[in-house]
Amino acid sequence: EVLVRTDQVGRTYSQGKTPVVALSSATCAILPGARIALMGPSGGGKSTLLHLLAGLDTPTSGSITWPMLGARETLRPLKIGLVFQVPSLLAPLTVVENVEIPLLLGQGSTEKARAAALDALDRIGLRSIGEKLPEELSGGQAQRVAVARALATYPKLLLADEPTGQLDHPTAQQLFDVLLESLEGTETALVVATHDRIVAERMNTIWHMHHGLLEVQA
Numbered sequence: 001e002v003l004v005r006t007d008q009v010g011r012t013y014s015q016g017k018t019p020v021v022a023l024s025s026a027t028c029a030i031l032p033g034a035r036i037a038l039m040g041p042s043g044g045g046k047s048t049l050l051h052l053l054a055g056l057d058t059p060t061s062g063s064i065t066w067p068m069l070g071a072r073e074t075l076r077p078l079k080i081g082l083v084f085q086v087p088s089l090l091a092p093l094t095v096v097e098n099v100e101i102p103l104l105l106g107q108g109s110t111e112k113a114r115a116a117a118l119d120a121l122d123r124i125g126l127r128s129i130g131e132k133l134p135e136e137l138s139g140g141q142a143q144r145v146a147v148a149r150a151l152a153t154y155p156k157l158l159l160a161d162e163p164t165g166q167l168d169h170p171t172a173q174q175l176f177d178v179l180l181e182s183l184e185g186t187e188t189a190l191v192v193a194t195h196d197r198i199v200a201e202r203m204n205t206i207w208h209m210h211h212g213l214l215e216v217q218a
């Protein structure tokens, strides 16, 4: 039932003169429906942990398993949605085309991908701007499109790294409201790295990170 599990995971960066221990001996498990806030000072290791959970980076010690993927590692982009601090939409593509990107990795037809992308925009309240280009969007809208893109495949796990970090307070609140609403009634687990207490208090679990140490509490 566990979506992802880490066992004594460490990550040391060693391209500089002195190695940097970004994460040491992190052990955790993420269950369906989890709402976890990762909090702690900048440099504490939050991004490093999220990258490892996403499979974007590999640990230098310990192990990570994704029981939800079984042997089909190639399914990872469909099962794990990612949102970063900046929306990173592709500039030449329209909003709906951007949201289609992960769907095109699946096995459905292009028609199905389009329908699912429009559905994801609906869920996030942005269907009416599907034909716009990223440069025409406000910062808050662009980040909502990034959320729609991450949710388009109905991932089992959504990982968000400071998703509201670039937004003013009301816009940040609105983005988070829409994100939580769109997850309501689903089993999608959410892990969000945030400095925002108000965001963290709306989750049901807070994990603290500092100096690469993860403090997990139930």
Ligand code: ADP
Pocket: 013, 014, 015, 020, 021, 022, 040, 041, 042, 043, 044, 045, 046, 047, 048, 049
């Ligand atoms: P947080 O997300 O909590 O701010 P990070 O995971 O980004 O923390 O960083 C943890 C530590 O690892 C910091 O000391 C940071 O400078 C270092 N670090 C992160 N990425 C790299 C990298 N690519 N190369 C070298 N050091 C890195």
Ligand code: ADP
Pocket: 042, 043, 047, 161, 162
């Ligand atoms: P965050 O906003 O989560 O704290 P950072 O601003 O620390 O993230 O890092 C942004 C990017 O730079 C990440 O991809 C991280 O891996 C990389 N990075 C962070 N610290 C270092 C470092 N000391 N050397 C090289 N890359 C780093």
